[in-house]
Amino acid sequence: MKVMLCTYFLHPPVSVSISSSSSFPSSxxxxxxxxxxxxxxxxxxxxxxxxxxxxxxxVPHKSLMLDLVSTLENRLQSQLLPSTLPPYVQxxxxxTSTNQASLHFRAxxxxxxxxxxxxxxxxxxxxxGGALDITSLFGYLNSSNDAPNFVFDMIRHSPTVLxxxxxxxxxxDLVLWPDDLKTFYEDTQLDKHRQALATLPEVQxxxxxxxxxxxxxxxxxxxxxxxxxxxxxxxMEEIIKNHLDPISKQVLGIWLDHCAFAKREVGDAERGYLxxxxxxxxxxxxxxxxxxxxxxWFGPEVANPVLEVIKEYFTV
Amino acid sequence: MKVMLCTYFLHPPVSVSISSSSSFPSSxxxxxxxxxxxxxxxxxxxxxxxxxxxxxxxVPHKSLMLDLVSTLENRLQSQLLPSTLPPYVQxxxxxTSTNQASLHFRAxxxxxxxxxxxxxxxxxxxxxGGALDITSLFGYLNSSNDAPNFVFDMIRHSPTVLxxxxxxxxxxDLVLWPDDLKTFYEDTQLDKHRQALATLPEVQxxxxxxxxxxxxxxxxxxxxxxxxxxxxxxxMEEIIKNHLDPISKQVLGIWLDHCAFAKREVGDAERGYLxxxxxxxxxxxxxxxxxxxxxxWFGPEVANPVLEVIKEYFTV
Numbered sequence: 164m165k166v167m168l169c170t171y172f173l174h175p176p177v178s179v180s181i182s183s184s185s186s187f188p189s190s191x192x193x194x195x196x197x198x199x200x201x202x203x204x205x206x207x208x209x210x211x212x213x214x215x216x217x218x219x220x221x222v223p224h225k226s227l228m229l230d231l232v233s234t235l236e237n238r239l240q241s242q243l244l245p246s247t248l249p250p251y252v253q254x255x256x257x258x259t260s261t262n263q264a265s266l267h268f269r270a271x272x273x274x275x276x277x278x279x280x281x282x283x284x285x286x287x288x289x290x291x292g293g294a295l296d297i298t299s300l301f302g303y304l305n306s307s308n309d310a311p312n313f314v315f316d317m318i319r320h321s322p323t324v325l326x327x328x329x330x331x332x333x334x335x336d337l338v339l340w341p342d343d344l345k346t347f348y349e350d351t352q353l354d355k356h357r358q359a360l361a362t363l364p365e366v367q368x369x370x371x372x373x374x375x376x377x378x379x380x381x382x383x384x385x386x387x388x389x390x391x392x393x394x395x396x397x398x399m400e401e402i403i404k405n406h407l408d409p410i411s412k413q414v415l416g417i418w419l420d421h422c423a424f425a426k427r428e429v430g431d432a433e434r435g436y437l438x439x440x441x442x443x444x445x446x447x448x449x450x451x452x453x454x455x456x457x458x459x460w461f462g463p464e465v466a467n468p469v470l471e472v473i474k475e476y477f478t479v
Numbered sequence: 480m481k482v483m484l485c486t487y488f489l490h491p492p493v494s495v496s497i498s499s500s501s502s503f504p505s506s507x508x509x510x511x512x513x514x515x516x517x518x519x520x521x522x523x524x525x526x527x528x529x530x531x532x533x534x535x536x537x538v539p540h541k542s543l544m545l546d547l548v549s550t551l552e553n554r555l556q557s558q559l560l561p562s563t564l565p566p567y568v569q570x571x572x573x574x575t576s577t578n579q580a581s582l583h584f585r586a587x588x589x590x591x592x593x594x595x596x597x598x599x600x601x602x603x604x605x606x607x608g609g610a611l612d613i614t615s616l617f618g619y620l621n622s623s624n625d626a627p628n629f630v631f632d633m634i635r636h637s638p639t640v641l642x643x644x645x646x647x648x649x650x651x652d653l654v655l656w657p658d659d660l661k662t663f664y665e666d667t668q669l670d671k672h673r674q675a676l677a678t679l680p681e682v683q684x685x686x687x688x689x690x691x692x693x694x695x696x697x698x699x700x701x702x703x704x705x706x707x708x709x710x711x712x713x714x715m716e717e718i719i720k721n722h723l724d725p726i727s728k729q730v731l732g733i734w735l736d737h738c739a740f741a742k743r744e745v746g747d748a749e750r751g752y753l754x755x756x757x758x759x760x761x762x763x764x765x766x767x768x769x770x771x772x773x774x775x776w777f778g779p780e781v782a783n784p785v786l787e788v789i790k791e792y793f794t795v
Contacts, residue, residue: 185590336652336655336756337694338694338756339652339755341763344690344694348690349690362694368684368686374664374665374698374699375657375660375698377698378654378660383690439654439655440652440654443654443655445653447657
């Protein structure tokens with residue numbers, strides 16, 4: 164995984180004050196008693212409906228997210244198992260509801276090459292006014308397929324500042340596998356999307372403060388900071404609608420066509436290599452990114468039971 | 480090797496017209512008869528003196544290069560063998576002397592961890608007026624030491640435009656070896672030099688057109704394009720003297736102290752891995768970078784015998 168709840172891409176994160184008591188009912192499969200509750204809008208047909216509400220982002224932003232999630236789920240339909248996340252993992256919030264997160268997780272069918280798909284949104288009201296909104300989506304393959312993973316993150320710091328990350332994150336050292344560089348990055352002309360976005364005057368390269376996160380990027384990674392004029396966010400919405408939206412959909416299309424549905428021959432030794440490398444990335448990212456982010460936003464009483472569940476799915 | 484004669488870092492390279500006859504005497508150890516001569520200023524004490532003249536670059540630029548080369552050679556003194564490059568490889572030019580290159584190569588002592596050090600300058604007069612000047616310096620380790628290589632390149636397109644590349648290029652996949660990321664990049668605080676340079680308003684990130692070259696970068700790579708006001712190059716000389724000079728020396732110092740002189744324990748399996756990875760990089764870089772650059776600048780009659788010699792030292 165490249166980034167989950169991108170603490171490392173954020174400027175100094177928000178401090179969250181967690182109350183030790185709450186009127187929300189407790190719900191946990193862990194032995195910990197939750198003092199602050201997490202609950203999803205549950206219904207029999209889709210337990211992750213809260214995730215797909217995207218209640219805090221703008222119309223073009225929500226439209227992009229819904230299109231990406233539905234494309235991913237529709238194209239991979241038969242390869243995905245239903246969501247089994249407990250409600251308290253599907254949605255979390257602190258006592259004052261100033262910080263909320265909604266998570267979505269679907270494992271791949273054992274016969275498929277999908278390991279899991281994973282999405283999240285986070286809304287965090289800032290003490291200085293305004294809010295931080297993150298929407299993320301990831302597609303991870305298992306060791307039967309050595310193609311890259313799909314990585315998408317939008318981190319809206321304010322109406323006029325946004326960090327945008329879009330990548331097919333390599334699962335092999337491309338220096339040792341130059342044929343994979345050609346197949347997944349050169350032949351698919353992935354770089355043209357990065358180049359197109361870079362022509363906008365509001366777009367600047369963004370460099371993660373975490374050296375580890377930097378090592379996970381592909382050579383065509385889109386990792387940019389977009390800052391628009393102080394117009395209340397109007398220009399940012401235009402950029403989301405006219406640039407981030409089509410580019411994200413095209414890159415997701417490339418991932419589905421050339422990676423997720425690729426017929427790759429992966430020998431036993433290479434499967435071992437992929438398992439080791441994927442495992443290292445996930446464990447490290449869980450530790451330095453997801454764990455610290457959830458603890459920061461929700462405090463240990465809410466975050467720990469959630470992390471316990473996610474860890475089972477996520478780490479190796 | 481990261482970059483040699485950085486064609487891939489250049490904007491559309493210069494086309495060089497090579498005459499089929501020349502008044503220069505022929506000098507080649509290959510069977511090819513050179514129609515355009517390459518000759519160095521030979522003297523018994525140092526056959527690479529032409530290389531150290533840097534006749535086409537500004538005073539601060541020359542001063543930086545001489546300091547870097549002398550630091551490298553003085554610190555590694557007992558570990559380096561004398562230069563054995565034939566004169567026609569030490570210096571090349573086309574018939575009209577509009578394109579010249581001077582090369583320097585010293586292999587490491589068999590008992591040392593140095594594979595070789597390598598430097599070059601290129602001067603190419605542009606058909607539109609002005610000239611392109613490249614100065615490069617590299618330090619490569621052998622498989623007894625798994626530390627990064629030293630990579631330095633300055634590509635002056637005009638008095639006011641310069642591409643600057645400075646890196647400790649990793650020789651292992653840092654995703655699989657996070658301890659190396661810590662040792663060589665985090666603990667040495669390498670990133671602060673990139674950050675310091677990025678604060679200058681004239682400095683912008685530079686992204687190589689070659690995806691392969693991008694895969695060779697470390698997470699702290701300095702790869703920037705510097706464009707100054709149209710003041711005849713005065714501000715650029717200031718930037719070279721006050722910023723590129725001290726940063727380059729500090730990074731070379733880090734490479735010498737923490738990489739070249741590091742006592743590393745490298746097992747047999749890891750040595751095999753390093754040999755394979757180093758070999759792949761060198762062969763690929765020779766093919767897509769050095770070979771194409773020399774052929775372009777000097778044509779096959781001059782370039783091929785030079786390439787034949789370099790290939791013996793360089794590729795695996």
